[in-house]
Amino acid sequence: MTSTASPFFARTRRRLALALGALALCAGPAWAAWPEKPIELVVGFAAGGGTDITARTLAVHLSRHLGAQVVVTNKIGASGELGLAYVAKAAPDGHVIGMTNMPGLVTLPIERKTQFKGSDFAYIANLVRDPSAFSVLASSKYKNLADLVADAKARPGEISYGSTGVGTDDHLAMVLFERLTGTQLNHVPYNGAGPLRTAVLGGHVVIGGMNLGEVMPFKDKVRVLGQASPARSRLAPDVPSFNEQGVNLVFNSERGIVAPAGIPAAVQQRLTEALRAIAADPEFQKQMQVQFTEMDYLEGAAWKARLDKATADFNTLWKSAPWADAK
Known part of the structure; x- marks a missing residue:
């Protein structure tokens, strides 16, 4: 009787394992190789403002963490609506993400019919406040x-x-x-x-x-x-x-990252892990300090819950003082 421990059978098992591994890679999900091309980080305001500067600083760090070029593009107009709408309508593959600016993220749909709605996004993380x-x-x-x-x-x-x-x-x-x-x-x-x-x-x-x-x-x-x-x-x-x-006013701009709703869970997780690492990076924190911008990291469901609370508060404000009339 031939032993299955012979060199012939050992080589056969190795070849079969390699073939099955290659087949699994070929049949794997599209996100396995993500990112496959440069990532577009969209800003809804003109270059030179706080949101734009934060995004450009972040892009350098994201490029290093994700192993792909991250390019900032400015889609200006309608108080940031055009940029958010561009992200909302992009393919949900993780190659288009957007830097949000709160309160506009939640107030624009309150004051008018916008080209996006809150459910159009996957909420990755808030990074800073200004x-x-x-x-x-x-x-x-x-x-x-x-x-x-x-x-x-x-x-x-x-x-x-x-x-x-x-x-x-x-x-x-x-x-x-x-x-x-x-x-x-x-x-x-x-x-x-x-x-x-x-x-x-x-x-x-x-x-x-x-x-x-x-x-x-x-x-x-x-x-x-x-x-x-x-x-x-x-x-x-x-x-x-x-x-x-003597003026009891506390207000700021919160800047975070969203992606189109429906991105693969694995892609969202990679983005989350990258942002978490960047937020904890002393170099990034120092750059934010130089920009007079305060760290305010909050990710995923916790960030979305805070946005939902803000939406309710601004809805109340809108009923008593509709700001779109105050032009």
């Missing part, structure tokens, strides 16, 4: 919020206030400020913080509603009247909060 702030030229007559409130009450609707679009955090910060102070400003929307900052520096608008990280690099040219953090941010300790100036 406090809202009011800024004026360094030569402005406004030294603090009290100066602005006094003048706004004397000249209702005359003082121009620039934001990054209707329904964005910058615009809603203005709406809440008006409610809290009994004032009325003249809202002027822009397609991003870059164009808005240029308008402020050029004297085309009096007040720039931009995030703290978007104005602090220009602090020699602008005066930040207040930041909407609960207290002074450790990244900008010289900038007074709204609260300490």
Whole structure:
């Protein structure tokens, strides 16, 4: 009788195992080799703003973690709606992802019929937050919020206030400020913080509603009247909060990553693991600190639950103060 331990049978078993392994690879799911091409990271605002800068910093780290080029593309317009709609309609294969900006992510569908809805996305993780702030030229007559409130009450609707679009955090910060102070400003929307900052520096608008990280690099040219953090941010300790100036306003931009709904679970998991590692990376944290942007990592279901709570809160605000009318 021939022994199955003979070299002939050993070679046969090895060849059969290799053949079965190759067959399994050929029959494996499409995501097994993901990413198969460059990944597009979509930003719904113009280049140069806080969301864009965060995305471009993140793209470098994502490229290293995923082993594929991550390219930032700006799909500007409609207060970030066009970028979100582009992601929502993309193939759910993980090669198109988007950087969100909250509250716009949840407020845009409240104020109008949008080209996307919340269920169009897989929610990967929120990364950072950037406090809202009011800024004026360094030569402005406004030294603090009290100066602005006094003048706004004397000249209702005359003082121009620039934001990054209707329904964005910058615009809603203005709406809440008006409610809290009994004032009325003249809202002027822009397609991003870059164009808005240029308008402020050029004297085309009096007040720039931009995030703290978007104005602090220009602090020699602008005066930040207040930041909407609960207290002074450790990244900008010289900038007074709204609260300490008698205006009970806490508001910020939250930036996270979504993908089209329906992406394979394995792809979503790889994205989640990459973002988790990046958020914990001291180098990335240092880069965010240099950009005056605070870490605020929250992933998956926990992030979605926070967004759902925010949606309910903004729905309540909309019923009492529909901000789309405050243009």
